[in-house]
Amino acid sequence: xxxxxxxxxxxxxxxxxxxxxxxxxxxxxxxxxxxxxxxxxxxxxxxxxxxxxxxxxxxxxxxxxxxxxxxxxxxxxxxxxxxxxxxxxxxxxxxxxxxxxxxxxxx
Amino acid sequence: xxxxxxxxxxxxxxxxxxxxxxxxxxxxxxxxxxxxxxxxxxxxxxxxxxxxxxxxxxxxxxxxxxxxxxxxxxxxxxxxxxxxxxxxxxxxxxxxxxxxxxxxxxxxxxxxxxxxxxxx
Numbered sequence: 001x002x003x004x005x006x007x008x009x010x011x012x013x014x015x016x017x018x019x020x021x022x023x024x025x026x027x028x029x030x031x032x033x034x035x036x037x038x039x040x041x042x043x044x045x046x047x048x049x050x051x052x053x054x055x056x057x058x059x060x061x062x063x064x065x066x067x068x069x070x071x072x073x074x075x076x077x078x079x080x081x082x083x084x085x086x087x088x089x090x091x092x093x094x095x096x097x098x099x100x101x102x103x104x105x106x107x
Numbered sequence: 108x109x110x111x112x113x114x115x116x117x118x119x120x121x122x123x124x125x126x127x128x129x130x131x132x133x134x135x136x137x138x139x140x141x142x143x144x145x146x147x148x149x150x151x152x153x154x155x156x157x158x159x160x161x162x163x164x165x166x167x168x169x170x171x172x173x174x175x176x177x178x179x180x181x182x183x184x185x186x187x188x189x190x191x192x193x194x195x196x197x198x199x200x201x202x203x204x205x206x207x208x209x210x211x212x213x214x215x216x217x218x219x220x221x222x223x224x225x226x227x
Contacts, residue, residue: 034213036152043202043220044144044152049213087152091212094166096142096154 002026002090006099012107017078021102023071023088032092035064035073038101039084047086048073078104109133109216111203116221119193123225127188129203129218136184137161140206142214143177143188145199153199156188157206171197193225 003026013019023033031051036044046055048064051071061076075082083106088099115127129141143156156177157166165177174193179186186203200222204214 032211034211036214038152043217044214045217046210046213046215049207049210049215053210055210055215089152089154089214094157095168096157096212098152098154101151 001095002029002092002097004088004090004097004099006088006102008102009100010103010105012105013078014107015078015080017107019075019078019104021073021086021088023066023073023099025069025071025090025092028068029090029092031067032090033064033066033071034089034091035062036087036089037082037084038087044087075104109205111205111216111218113201113203113218113221116201116223118224118226120227121193121195121225123193125190125193125223127190127201127203127221127223129186129188131184131186131205134205134216137181140208140212141177141179141186142204142206143175143186144202144204144214145197146202146220147196147199150199158186190223193223195225197223198225199223 005024033051035048038044052064063074085101085103087101110132112130155168155171158177176189200220202220203218205216207215
């Protein structure tokens with residue numbers, strides 16, 4: 001099975017800051033990687049697919065990059081509504097493992 | 108509007124059974140693979156089951172294999188999770204989600220979740 005390791009597990013930042021989260025796969029997954037945002041009590045929301053593509057309607061301050069085993073997710077300028085937990089997930093092969101999550105908190 | 112709505116959660120004793128449902132609307136259900144993801148209280152997301160658009164292939168996480176089984180009824184635009192031999196550690200919010208093959212199989216539409224509590 002492919003394991004996904006996210007870091008950091010939590011980060012504190014202020015509105016307007018740039019924040020980067022990393023995700024490492026235990027073996028190569030090409031660009032079969034997605035990023036999700038989850039707010040308390042809500043379902044996850046897809047933010048990035050194919051490691052770097054944004055679904056329609058997702059703000060351009062969100063971006064992703066990487067291929068193979070190392071990936072990054074960046075919010076260029078934090079907005080108040082961005083404080084949430086973020087998860088990476090691979091879809092290269094079954095089981096489709098998620099990272100452990102990164103909680104983004106207000107500083 | 109494309110939407111998924113889960114139902115069927117509740118309180119069940121260890122060793123008991125439950126069937127979760129996921130009703131789809133606003134899109135052609137039979138064209139999409141579907142999946143279940145769960146989240147234990149205060150924990151992260153765990154993928155558990157996947158079903159192809161016509162009912163196969165089926166894939167389950169090792170943690171649920173042999174106890175939880177995914178199925179679907181395209182005529183009813185619905186997917187199900189049949190849960191047997193339930194354990195305390197199966198307590199979680201269960202989400203259904205749509206798999207978008209055009210987006211590297213990312214989960215692009217999610218339901219609101221249904222809570223399952225396994226306790227005596």
